[in-house]
Amino acid sequence: MxxxxxxxxxxxxxxxxxxxxxxxxxxxxxxxxxxxxxxxxxxxxxxxxxxxxxxxxxxxxxxxxxxxxxxxxxxxxxxxxxxxxxxxxxxxxxxxxxxxxxxxxxxxxxxxxxxxxxxxxxxxxxxxxxxxxxxxxxPLRMSLFAQKARELVSSNTLGRVLQVEAYNHVTYGSNYFSGHYRDFEETGGLWLQKATHDLDVISYVLGSRAKRVAAMHTVHEVYGGNEPAGLTCDICPKFETCEQSPFWDYLHRSGDDVMPNTKKLCVFGSDVGNLEDQGATLIQYENGAQASYTQNFYVRNKPARGARFIGTQGMVEFDYYTAKIVHTPFHSRDRVEIKVEHSDSHGGGDPYxxxxxxxxxxxxxxxxxPLLAGIESANLCLVCRTSAEQQRFLEVPPLDALG
Ligand SMILES: NC(=O)c1ccc[n+]([C@@H]2O[C@H](COP(=O)([O-])OP(=O)(O)OC[C@H]3O[C@@H](n4cnc5c(N)ncnc54)[C@H](O)[C@@H]3O)[C@@H](O)[C@H]2O)c1
Known part of the structure; x- marks a missing residue:
């Protein structure tokens, strides 16, 4: 050593x-x-x-x-x-x-x-x-949640996994619209920013590569608007009445010790960029599984992020926020629920x-x-984004066929 x-x-x-x-x-x-x-x-x-x-x-x-x-x-x-x-x-x-x-x-x-x-x-x-x-x-793939699910899938305990339901309700989602992450040139949008993790977990747990995608998203339905470019909350006349202002947040929601940053950029500004308010995708995998994944950036007060892997013999479901993993066999009574201690919003995966x-x-x-998992995930997120923009099913090109 x-x-x-x-x-x-x-x-x-x-x-x-x-x-x-x-x-x-x-x-x-x-x-x-x-x-x-x-x-x-x-x-x-x-x-x-x-x-x-x-x-x-x-x-x-x-x-x-x-x-x-x-x-x-x-x-x-x-x-x-x-x-x-x-x-x-x-x-x-x-x-x-x-x-x-x-x-x-x-x-x-x-x-x-x-x-x-x-x-x-x-x-x-x-x-x-x-x-x-x-x-x-x-980090999510390293969490106990993903590790347990992968174990159950790869050992065939769930039978043939045909369906996956995954979701991410990002309750701090407005932050992406009020800081440098709103710069589309810098981030490429929220498919790449967020879904890259969750879609990696699905591929990782299934042990299979995505091959076909149909996605949708909305842009400027929630965030964006006509407020002046560069407007920050501290100088906004709607500081006390806007539900997205730090004042509102502090008074009606958090009441934490620390007053939030009042200089954040207006999420209703004309310069908010093209980030997606929410998105949904259907994905077909090479092994025949079909997944749905939704992400949302305007839910508040109720964070949720997790997935269900549904096989012919049973199902495993987990949520990083409730910090529970549940394995339900379909043909017996031995349902197992695991409460994961010391989890965080990355499911405790960072130290691993x-x-x-x-x-x-x-x-x-x-x-x-590994690097290939990162490249595959970015590739898949880009296909989801394009599918949503073009409103059609798209094949996920193999990496060696790009270019
Ligand atoms: N894996 C995760 O769970 C996770 C969580 C949060 C952020 N991130 C990612 O981490 C990255 C950084 O995010 P952040 O929130 O720390 O941003 P940040 O702005 O706090 O940090 C970026 C840093 O990079 C420096 N920098 C920029 N260009 C540089 C260059 N060419 N050479 C050297 N330094 C340069 C900046 O000065 C800054 O200190 C982003 O890509 C983000 O998506 C990942």
């Missing part, structure tokens, strides 16, 4: 901050030694107010050696890196991953791995000469993801969330 593991990061934002905290708490032999991020001064400023314990939790025991670099090339030319984590904004994942893969580094790559078909194609091509392992940041990444660096394991 390696005594020390040196990690590099490209894009140290919110997500990577959390990922690295899981990693550094689990693996005291690992430290972040290099970061590439244009927010360097902001990160330094924040870190200056933190205790040494906190810095160690964020970056590992060698946090005092952490250096910032202006490019991946400069970082790799200066410090020895055993593995690289990529947590930049969505539109940059493919290019940075391809560069990192050319150095044959193990990578931890945020989802969605690509946001256009051209990117999917390039990443797939680069994957063919990549000799290392990548971990795609799909980062542990898998360290095992790969040590040469002890293969990826449990």
């Amino acid at each position: 390696k005594n020390k593991i040196q990690l590099g990061v490209v894009g140290y934002g919110e997500r990577m901050h959390h990922v690295l905290r899981y990693l550094c708490k689990l693996h005291h032999e690992a430290s972040v030694v290099g970061i590439v991020d244009p927010r360097e001064s902001e990160i330094h400023e924040r870190d200056a107010s933190l205790t040494e314990t906190r810095l160690q939790e964020n970056y590992g025991p060698d946090f005092k050696n952490l250096q910032f670099f202006s490019s991946l090339k400069e970082m790799l030319g200066t410090v020895q890196i055993d593995g690289l984590l990529i947590g930049t904004n969505c539109n940059t994942h493919t290019d940075i991953a391809i560069e990192a893969m050319s150095y044959q580094l193990p990578i931890f790559l945020e989802k969605p791995v690509s946001i256009t078909t051209e990117q999917v194609q390039r990443l797939y091509e680069a994957s063919l000469s990549y000799q290392q392992e990548a971990v795609i940041s799909f 993801l980062v542990h898998n990444f360290i095992q790969i660096i040590r040469g002890e394991a293969k990826s449990k969330s």
Whole structure:
């Protein structure tokens, strides 16, 4: 086992901050030694107010050696890196991953791995000469929920699984419309942003690839409108009466200790972008299973995310929020209900993801969330988006047939 593991990061934002905290708490032999991020001064400023314990939790025991670099090339030319984590904004994942893969580094790559078909194609091509392992940041597939369901499906306990019902009610969905995620050029929309996780779980549990899709969504039915571009809640005359304002949220819903950000961009602005308010898709899989998946970004107060896998002999259903897995056999009385402790909105999957990444660096394991799964999921989300736009069934092209 390696005594020390040196990690590099490209894009140290919110997500990577959390990922690295899981990693550094689990693996005291690992430290972040290099970061590439244009927010360097902001990160330094924040870190200056933190205790040494906190810095160690964020970056590992060698946090005092952490250096910032202006490019991946400069970082790799200066410090020895055993593995690289990529947590930049969505539109940059493919290019940075391809560069990192050319150095044959193990990578931890945020989802969605690509946001256009051209990117999917390039990443797939680069994957063919990549000799290392990548971990795609799909925590849901690592959760006990997905693991149990996969076990029941792959052991044939459920018989032949013909049907899947999956759903995601994103009660914090308005956040996507009031911040940088509303920039369609940056994110590619909410199929890629959200469905990429849930569709990965369905394929993972079924052990099969999607082959045909019929999708629908709405745009500008809930969010979007005629409010002036750039309007923020703090200067809006409707601050106290708008149901989407932080004032309303605080008074009528949360009443938390912390007043929400009042400077968020208006979700009814003319500049809200083309994100989908909600979407639904039917998917046919190569093994004959048929799935329906719906996602919704305007439900409030009742979060829900989960799935039912319905076989000829029984059904398994789970929901990350109720934190329950239920296996109902159809021809006996032995229904099993499992309550999962210490779950979170990612189903407790993040620590398993980062542990898998360290095992790969040590040469002890293969990826449990491999690059091809990330590419397949992005490809499928793009087909769902196109199917909804064109209102027709579409085949999901095999990766080697793209281009
Ligand atoms: N897997 C998950 O469950 C999950 C959860 C949340 C977010 N995410 C994904 O993580 C990614 C980051 O999201 P976030 O909320 O942390 O955003 P963020 O804006 O907080 O972080 C992005 C960081 O990347 C930096 N950056 C941008 N371009 C860069 C470049 N070319 N080189 C180096 N650094 C660059 C930014 O300065 C910023 O610090 C997104 O793609 C998002 O979809 C995944």
